[in-house]
Amino acid sequence: MKKFLFIALCYLLGFQLVAQTESTTLKEVMVQSFEKKRNLSTNPDALVVIDSLQLKINANTSFVPLLNTTAGVKMEERSPGSYRLSIRGSSLRSPFGVRNVKIYWNQIPLTDAGNNTYFQLFEPDLFQQAVISKGPSGGLYGSGTGGTLLLSSPIFLQKSISNQHLYNSLRGYKQIWDVQLGNSQTQHRIFASYWNQHGQREQSDVEKTFVHYQFHQNFSGSGSLDFLTYYGDLRYQTPGGLTLNQFLANPFQARPAAGTFKSAIDQRATFYIKSFQAALAISNQLNQHWAYRWSAGFQQNDIKNPTIRNYEIRNEPNINSRGVMQYKNSSEKGNLSVDLGYEWLSGTFNSSTHNNNLGEKGTLQVEQNAKIQQYTFFAQGDWQSKTNWFLTLSGSLNQLNTGINTTESIFSPRLSVVKKFNQHHSFMAKLAHGFSPPSIAEIRPSTSVLNPDLKAEKGWNHELSYRGKFAKVNYDATFYWFELQESISLRRTADGADYFVNVGNTRQKGIEISLNYQASDQLSIQTASTLQDFKFINYTAGTTNYSGNQLTGTAPFTQSIFAQAKITPHITLMPQFLFTDKIFLNDANTDQLAASRYWNIKASFDRVLGTKSFSLWLNLDNLLDERYISGPDLNAVGGRYYNVSAGRNFTIGTRFKW
Secondary structure, three states: OHHHHHHHHHHHHHHHHHHOOOOOOOOOOEEEEOOEEEEHHHOOOEEEEEOOOHHHOOOOOOOHHHHOOOOOEEEEEEEOOEEEEEEOOOOOOOOOEEOOEEEEEOOEEOOOOOOOEOHHHOOHHHOOEEEEEEOOOHHHHOOOOOEEEEEEOOOOOOOEEEEEEEEEOOOEEEEEEEEEEEOOOEEEEEEEEEEEEOOOOOOOOEEEEEEEEEEEEEEOOOEEEEEEEEEEEEEEEOOOOEOHHHHHHOOOOOOOOEOOEOOOOOOOOEEEEEEEEEEEEEEEEOOOOEEEEEEEEEEEEEEEEEOOOOEEEEEEEEEEEEEEEEEEEEOOOEEEEEEEEEEEEEEEEEEEEEEEEOOEEEEEEEEEEEEEEEEEEEEEEEEEEOOOEEEEEEEEEEEEEOOOOOOEEEEEEEEEEEEEOOOOOEEEEEEEEEEEOOOHHHHOOOOOOOOOOOOOEEEEEEEEEEEEEEOOEEEEEEEEEEEEEOOEEEEEOOOOOEEEEEOOEEEEEEEEEEEEEEEEOOEEEEEEEEEEEEEEEOOEEOOEEOOOOEOOOOOOEEEEEEEEEEOOOOEEEEEEEEEEOOEEOOOOOOOEEOOEEEEEEEEEEEEEEOOEEEEEEEEEEOOOOOOOOOOOOOOOHHHOOEOOOOOOEEEEEEEEEO
C-alpha cells in the first residue's frame, strides 16, 4: 500500500508542476501493429513505442537497459550475450534464450517453429523503431502469452556511410559500418558489426560478428518488394550460477568444481551459434478497397554448447511464411476494415548430446530429432464510427504439431473497444485469449528426456487502459487481470539439468503507469511504474502445496526513470535509473534476491557540418557500482542462483557519418 501511495503522490506533484506551464500539442505517434497503422490514442493494445534515439541510450551494445525502461517488460542478461526476455511474467520458462514472446522484423517472423528467438544476435543500431505489444496477441500473431516485439528498419532516401568505434573499460571493442544507398524508388543497406569483450567475471567473454543486407524496391506506384538477409556468428562463455557463499566470497568467479562435476572453466562452458536468414516480402495496394502483403523466409541455426554436464550440438533449419489480405471501406456511418491471413512456421530440430571432455566433444549419449510445424489462420475486423467509437474483433485458429506431444488445436479470440473522448483522452477495454505451446527446448530439455505430456499454457486476459495528455505530460495507465492455466515452470535435477512441468494455474494482476513529460525542446523525462501481484493457484508438487505463493522471478514493483537533457546545442545528457524490487528465487518462496538500484548515464557531443556529422559519447554503466543480479538462475538446485552483473564500467564511442 505504501508503494501505491508513493507513486500516486509523485504523479500528483508532477501534474501540479506541469499544470503551471503552458500547454503544447505533442506530436502524434503513428504505430504499425496488428496489421494496422494507428495513432496511440485509438490503439486498443498496451503498446510501447521505442524510437531510434532511445535505442541508443546505452553504449550501443545491449538491449537490456533500453527495454527495462518499459513498464511490464523485464530483460535480463545472465552473462554478456545471454539474454532473457519476459513481458508481464517471469523467466521461469527461459533459463536462457527468449521464449513466450513473438518477435518480428519488418513483419517477418524471427521466432522459429520451436518458439525460440535468438535475440542476442541482433544490434540496437539495426532498427529505427521497436513496438512492444504487452499481453496475449493470439488474435493475429499466434502463440505467446507475453506479447510481441515488432522491430522495423529505417527508411532512407539518400546515400550515406557511417562508421562507429566503441571502447569499453572491460577490455571491449566494437566497430560498426552502415552503408545506405537510396532514393524514392530503390534502397540498399549494408550493415556490418564486430564486437568482442572480456567480461568482468571469469569465463564470460563474448565475441560477435554480424552482417546484414536489405533491399527495397517500389513498383506500380503502390506496391513494394523487400528482401532482407543476415548472417550472425556469436560466441559467449557461460560462467554458471554461484551459491550465496561463493557469491559473497568472490562474485566474479566462475562456477567452481563440486563433487564429480568439473568447473565451468575446466569444461570451457560456451554457447556458439551461427545463424543465417533470408526473407522476401511483397506488398501491394490493388485498389481503394483491397491490398495484400506476403512474405516467406528461411532460417538456419547451427549451435554448439559445451556445458558443465555435457556437450550438445543442434542443427535447426526453419522456413516461415505469412500472408494477409486487407479490405477497407468508408461510409457515412464509419470506416470498416477486414484482415484475413495465415502464418506458417516449420522447422527440423536435430540434436545430439555427448560427453564433454574438457571442452571437446566426447562419446554420444543420445540423439534426438523432431519436426515441428505451427499453423495460424486469423481474421480481424475493425470498425470506426463517426462518433469516435473504435471496435476490434479478431480470432485465430492455431495448431502445433511436434510428433512428440499430443496435437492441440486452439482458438484464440480478441475483443477490444476504444472510446476517444476528445483530441487528448481515450479509454480502452480489451478481452483476449492467449496460449503458449511448449518450446522444443521445454519438450526436449537438457535432461535429454522427452516430455510428451507437456501442455500449452492458456488463459484469458482482461484489460482496461486510459491514455491522455495533461499540459505537457502524455500518460498511459493500464490495469490487467490474467488467469493462466497449465502454467509451465522450470525444474532442475540434482546435477543441474533443467526440465519443465505444468504446475496448475497462476493469477497475474498488474498496474502499469507510463509518463512522458516534454518540458521543452531541451528536456524530456520518461517514467515507467510497474506493480505486479502474480501468484500460483492450485499448485502442488509432490506433497508440497505452493498455492498462494508469489510467482518465482517476478518483482512486485519496478520503477524506471529516463531523461534526455540538451545542455548546449551540441551536448546531451541521458541519465537512467531502474529500481527492481526483491524477487523470490524458488517456487517455495524460501530464497529471495534483494532489491537493486541501477544507474546509467550517457553524455554525447554531436556536430553536423554540411552533409557530414560527428558524434562522441561517454557511457557510464552501473554508476554506483551496485552488486546486482540481472539474471538469476531460478529454482536452482543447491541455491546456485547468482550470476553477478558487471560493476562500474564505461564505454567511449565515436561515430562518423557522411
